[in-house]
Amino acid sequence: MSRAGLINLALFAMLPLTAGAALMLDEPFIITLATKVAILALAGVGLNIALGLGGLVSLGHAAFFGIGGYAMGILASHAQSFTPLMQAPFLIEGTKSMPVIWLVAVIAGALAALAIGALSLRTTGVYFIMITLAFGQMLYYFAISWPAYGGEDGLSIWVRNGFPGLNTLDPIQFFAIAFVLLALALWGAGRLAASPFGLALQAARQNAERVETVGLSPYRLRLVAFVISGAVTALAGALFADLNRFVSPTMLSWQMSGEIMIFIILGGVGRLYGPVAGAALFILLEHVLGGLSDFWHVYLGLLLLLVVLFARGGLIGALAGREVAHD
Amino acid sequence: MTEPLLRTENLQKSFGALRATDDVSLDLRPGEIHALIGPNGAGKSTLIKQIAGGLAPDAGRVVFDGQDVTALSTVARARAGLGRTFQISALAMEYTVLQNAMLGALGQAGSVWRFFRPVMGDSALRLRAEQALERVGLETLVTQRTAELSHGQRRLLEVAVALTLRPRAFLMDEPMAGLGTDGSQTLTAFLDDLRREAPILLVEHDMDAVFALADRISVLVYGRIIATGTAAEIRANKEVREAYLGEEAGV
Ligand SMILES: Nc1ncnc2c1ncn2[C@@H]1O[C@H](COP(=O)(O)OP(=O)(O)OP(=O)(O)O)[C@@H](O)[C@H]1O
Numbered sequence: 001m002s003r004a005g006l007i008n009l010a011l012f013a014m015l016p017l018t019a020g021a022a023l024m025l026d027e028p029f030i031i032t033l034a035t036k037v038a039i040l041a042l043a044g045v046g047l048n049i050a051l052g053l054g055g056l057v058s059l060g061h062a063a064f065f066g067i068g069g070y071a072m073g074i075l076a077s078h079a080q081s082f083t084p085l086m087q088a089p090f091l092i093e094g095t096k097s098m099p100v101i102w103l104v105a106v107i108a109g110a111l112a113a114l115a116i117g118a119l120s121l122r123t124t125g126v127y128f129i130m131i132t133l134a135f136g137q138m139l140y141y142f143a144i145s146w147p148a149y150g151g152e153d154g155l156s157i158w159v160r161n162g163f164p165g166l167n168t169l170d171p172i173q174f175f176a177i178a179f180v181l182l183a184l185a186l187w188g189a190g191r192l193a194a195s196p197f198g199l200a201l202q203a204a205r206q207n208a209e210r211v212e213t214v215g216l217s218p219y220r221l222r223l224v225a226f227v228i229s230g231a232v233t234a235l236a237g238a239l240f241a242d243l244n245r246f247v248s249p250t251m252l253s254w255q256m257s258g259e260i261m262i263f264i265i266l267g268g269v270g271r272l273y274g275p276v277a278g279a280a281l282f283i284l285l286e287h288v289l290g291g292l293s294d295f296w297h298v299y300l301g302l303l304l305l306l307v308v309l310f311a312r313g314g315l316i317g318a319l320a321g322r323e324v325a326h327d
Numbered sequence: 328m329t330e331p332l333l334r335t336e337n338l339q340k341s342f343g344a345l346r347a348t349d350d351v352s353l354d355l356r357p358g359e360i361h362a363l364i365g366p367n368g369a370g371k372s373t374l375i376k377q378i379a380g381g382l383a384p385d386a387g388r389v390v391f392d393g394q395d396v397t398a399l400s401t402v403a404r405a406r407a408g409l410g411r412t413f414q415i416s417a418l419a420m421e422y423t424v425l426q427n428a429m430l431g432a433l434g435q436a437g438s439v440w441r442f443f444r445p446v447m448g449d450s451a452l453r454l455r456a457e458q459a460l461e462r463v464g465l466e467t468l469v470t471q472r473t474a475e476l477s478h479g480q481r482r483l484l485e486v487a488v489a490l491t492l493r494p495r496a497f498l499m500d501e502p503m504a505g506l507g508t509d510g511s512q513t514l515t516a517f518l519d520d521l522r523r524e525a526p527i528l529l530v531e532h533d534m535d536a537v538f539a540l541a542d543r544i545s546v547l548v549y550g551r552i553i554a555t556g557t558a559a560e561i562r563a564n565k566e567v568r569e570a571y572l573g574e575e576a577g578v
């Protein structure tokens with residue numbers, strides 16, 4: 001196995017090992033942290049499909065993260081208050097079932113990404129960054145000013161949603177759910193990168209003119225990537241809301257978009273396991289440095305600066321060295 | 328005379344005050360190599376771009392296989408069968424040589440909406456890509472990263488990618504540049520045969536290659552075609568000698 005492969009394996013194993021050790025030592029808080037890393041990494045895996053494979057610097061992915069969060073919050077709040085979402089033309093009830101919530105989150109995230117992407121992808125470069133940011137902010141302010149679901153204060157869900165056959169209130173079981181979804185997303189993203197679609201998408205990042213010349217539309221490739229990316233990030237948002245049993249406009253804020261991007265940059269842009277490394281490092285810093293100083297973001301900023309200036313490949317790049325071209 | 332496969336009708340393109348394409352009408356007939364020559368900055372690449380898409384003319388039409396394609400995108404024109412190579416290589420530089428050729432085969436097959444199976448395991452695409460690379464003599468470099476290729480090798484890869492598209496007409500912008508004498512001669516022999524598969528509109532500065540290959544030559548100066556004819560006619564043309572060929576005409 002190559003060095004990068006070993007590092008990926010270590011990163012992948014790190015989460016269940018940490019959670020397992022915490023279980024033995026009876027440290028539920030650590031399990032919750034590991035769960036948080038898995039969920040944030042999942043959001044990063046989603047963004048990485050757009051950013052790493054497609055080269056699409058989206059500063060609006062909190063929109064999809066938040067949409068997933070609100071999908072969970074809205075469905076669960078109706079279920080806990082026993083009021084249907086709507087009665088006419090047909091009855092839609094709330095739900096406390098995770099699989100149903102995930103499905104709704106994924107579809108809502110995909111549709112939002114389709115709409116936002118269809119408009120944003122007509123621009124490139126800094127305009128694309130600004131437009132995605134603007135869409136994210138629109139949703140943020142909409143959530144703040146929409147009183148039905150808590151407005152600025154957000155929505156609390158009293159009991160975590162259920163998964164058939166599992167006790168989701170048990171931290172280790174909820175961790176297992178989040179970790180399995182992360183593992184599936186990593187597997188899927190890996191397949192995607194090596195697929196025919198992945199070949200064309202990554203070519204469009206390197207040279208759009210080349211892709212057009214072989215008769216493929218970069219716009220369509222990017223749009224599909226953006227939709228998949230938004231759907232995965234929305235799934236992470238639904239899990240994140242379930243972890244906290246709370247959703248608020250903060251999930252839609254541009255700071256959230258920035259954080260998801262920071263996971264990727266810290267871990268290594270375009271690296272499959274980059275978001276796992278980045279999210280783990282981020283949460284670690286938050287809890288180690290955050291405990292030492294309220295100004296831990298300053299240190300995070302310094303670290304980011306160092307990575308961008310000296311270690312473009314992020315953490316994984318620094319450890320694995322330049323990846324050899326394969327096949 | 329056979330019906331041309333491709334023709335431009337009174338194409339015009341200006342960049343500010345500069346007339347880069349000035350009333351250009353030319354055609355490409357089945358089975359021929361039509362060379363487009365002219366000094367630097369004459370507007371050859373600009374013309375190719377308007378034919379392949381990516382640059383809209385101010386006036387005039389591009390007609391391919393009886394269909395007006397002037398309003399079509401680059402993607403649609405490529406699908407219709409225009410295979411272009413670039414003067415300044417437009418390749419996916421992080422990819423291997425094989426991956427670039429696979430991309431062409433994938434575009435031609437149109438089977439890009441597949442998300443799970445590894446593309447490198449698609450033996451039909453791979454075979455087509457490898458065959459194209461072999462035809463231009465790049466078969467020993469398949470695993471090489473494109474960024475590490477020499478200038479000339481990149482030109483050959485451009486040609487190989489165009490081959491994977493199985494186009495109905497080739498538009499080649501200086502494929503010989505950077506190849507060296509041996510490379511030019513090999514490619515010249517290859518293009519000589521290739522015209523039987525699809526006609527070639529060939530922009531080239533290598534006059535040995537042009538006079539050896541071209542069925543017809545058009546000379547572009549300041550955006551205008553000043554002469555079109557066989558190699559012998561062009562050699563003998565006084566205006567062409569003054570404007571462009573100069574001492575090269577004696578070669
Ligand atoms: N996008 C553009 N904007 C402004 N001017 C342009 C543009 N593209 C080309 N030109 C100008 O148009 C003229 C024709 O350029 P073109 O690249 O077509 O020449 P060429 O015949 O291909 O030259 P060469 O032999 O050097 O490749 C040049 O003077 C060039 O500077």
Ligand SMILES: [Mg+2]
Binds near residue numbers: 371373414500
């Ligand atoms: Mg040119």
